[in-house]
Amino acid sequence: MNVAGPNEAPxxxxxxxxxxxxxxxxxxxxLxxxxSMLTIGDYYYQVFPxxxxxxxxxxxxxxxxxxTMALLAYNESKVDTRKRNIAGYILFFLCTLALIVIDLGSSGKGGIGNYIAICVFVAGFGVADAHVQGGMVGDLAFMKPEFMQSFFAGLAASGALTSGLRLITKAVFDKSSNGLRKGTMLFLSISTFCEFLCIFLYAFVFAKLPIVKYYRAKAAREGSKTVSSDLAAAGIQAEPNGMADIGDKLPERLSTKELLVKNIDYALDLFLIYVLTLSxxxxFLYENTGHHQLGSxxxxVLIAMYNVWDLISRxxxxxxxxxxTSRKGLMIAILLRFLFVPAFYFTAKYGxxxxxxxxxxxxxxxxxxxxxxxxxxxxxxxxxxxANALGNILVLFLLAGIFAGVALDWLWIIGNGSF
Structure with missing residues (x-):
């Protein structure tokens, strides 16, 4: 493959x-x-009520x-992207496989010991997520925007497809013995296979695509050291000190702090999007929406509808x-979403x-x-x-928003006797 030079068209x-x-x-x-863990929540509510x-x-x-994301974002310029992403997908694979082993070993029984073990491997999902999501977003940030859009569409698709499959498995297994457990095992098995597929695709396919080689070689010329392993895997030798030729001068890079200051509104956008959504x-959908004709x-259905529209909208x-694309417009639209809080409260109570x-x-x-x-x-x-550093910063704020939203979600059950 011929990679374009600094002043050449690709x-x-x-x-x-x-x-x-x-x-x-x-x-x-x-994701x-x-x-899958979110979608099989009704099974865990049965086992650990x-x-x-x-x-x-x-x-x-x-x-x-x-x-984990905070540590990786702080050291992103020193972290090898290839090793980071492959390690993340391997950890996802091992943790989903471990959940299957726990359930099989305990024959689907509850108990605090099994619950703690599940919590340990869920924590492993968190570590894996920071490796993969931050690493992939940082990597795709200096490539074509369509790659970033497709990656985030895939994130949403994982929710939509698992929700759809959950509805199917409930219909199939609902009347059978241990129907919830059978559906759960199917979910975790599919997830384990998908994680293995991701390891293969990232390690042996993605890095060797010509367009991906071009953008990574371009990033290396601009001083990136995080892409060297991916370039080597694609058969391209990274130049010393990130230079394409001896006479090239590396552009002066903005520091992580400078990037954050210049893009604080985008970072806050993502924080506010997810603090609202995860609250x-x-x-709330499992514990605060009351009982209706649809029953269990x-x-x-609510989770499936959220996931389907989340996917379509991406x-x-x-x-x-x-x-x-307006920075001000994005912030206004995101702040207006907080009207969902009273809307959900009154709909759950009266609608x-x-x-x-x-x-x-x-x-x-x-x-x-x-x-x-x-x-x-x-x-x-x-x-x-x-772009790599900014991608990591944005994912850090996204995850911070998720964490804050999850914490605020507990406010819905204060005073209703659920503790």
Whole structure:
């Protein structure tokens, strides 16, 4: 492959469509294990009825995700992206496999010991998430925006597809003996396979695509040291000190602090998007929406509707005429989402299931659309190393928003006797 020089137009950049598809799969694998845990929440409520599994497991997951992400974001320029992402997918694979082993070993029985073991491996999901999501977003930030959009669409697809599969397994296994458990084992098995597939695709396919080689070689010329292993895996020798030729002078890079200051509004955008979403989803849907005609199907339908609209909305920004790029416009739209809080409260108290389904659909629609708008607009105009660092910063704030939202989610049950 001929890689373009500093002042040349890129040539022979084949593989864009394949790269977009692989990014989708890698995004899917980044959250399929965790979304499976959320989707099989009704099984864990049956096995551990007194431990608030939906809320507790989410609260266990997040500190490890944000703590690991903070360390990786601070040291991102020294962390090898290839090793980071492969390690993350391997950890996802091992943790999902371990959940299957725990359930098989205990024959699906509850108890504090099994619950603690599940919490340990859920914490492993958090560590893996920080490795993969931060690493992939940083990597894709200096490539084409379509790659970032596809990765985030894959994240949403993991929720939509697991929700759809959960509805199918409930219909199939609902009347059978141990139906919930059978559905859970199927979910975890599919997740384990998907994580293995991601390891293979990232390690042996993605790095060798011509268009990916080009962007990584370009980032190396701009001073990035995080792409050297991926370039080596693709058969490209990284130049010493990130220079393409002896006479090249590396551009001066903005520091992480400078990048944060210049993009604090984008970082706050992501924090506010997810603090609102996770203060409602999924704990509120399982424990605070009351009893309706759908019965045990009700929370599953609500989660499925959120995930489906979250997925659909992540493709809307591909239509340039309706993609929001204004920094002020994004902030206003994100702040207006906080009207969902009183809307959900009064709908749960006075509304019927149709209104709640409509409301959760709007929550998913705005979540996915605004996320993709922010993540594809923010990295524009930066060099490879700067875009990588900014991608890690944005994911850190996204995870911080999730953590804060999960903590605030507990406020819904204060005073209702659920403690």
């Amino acid at each position: 040539v022979r950049l084949e593989g864009k469509s394949v790269a977009i598809f692989v990014c989708w799969i890698l995004g899917f694998g980044s 399929v294990a965790w979304n 007194d431990y608030h599994p939906s809320r507790v497991l989410t609260l266990v997951y997040q500190p490890f995700a944000i703590g 409602i989803f999924p704990g 199907w009700y929370p599953l 493709y809307i920004p591909l239509i340039k005429s309706i993609k929001m 019927d299931q149709g209104w709640m389904i409509m409301l959760i659909s709007l929550l998913g629609l705005t979540n996915g659309y605004l996320t993709v708008c922010v993540m594809t607009v923010a990295p524009k105009g930066y060099t490879g190393p700067e």
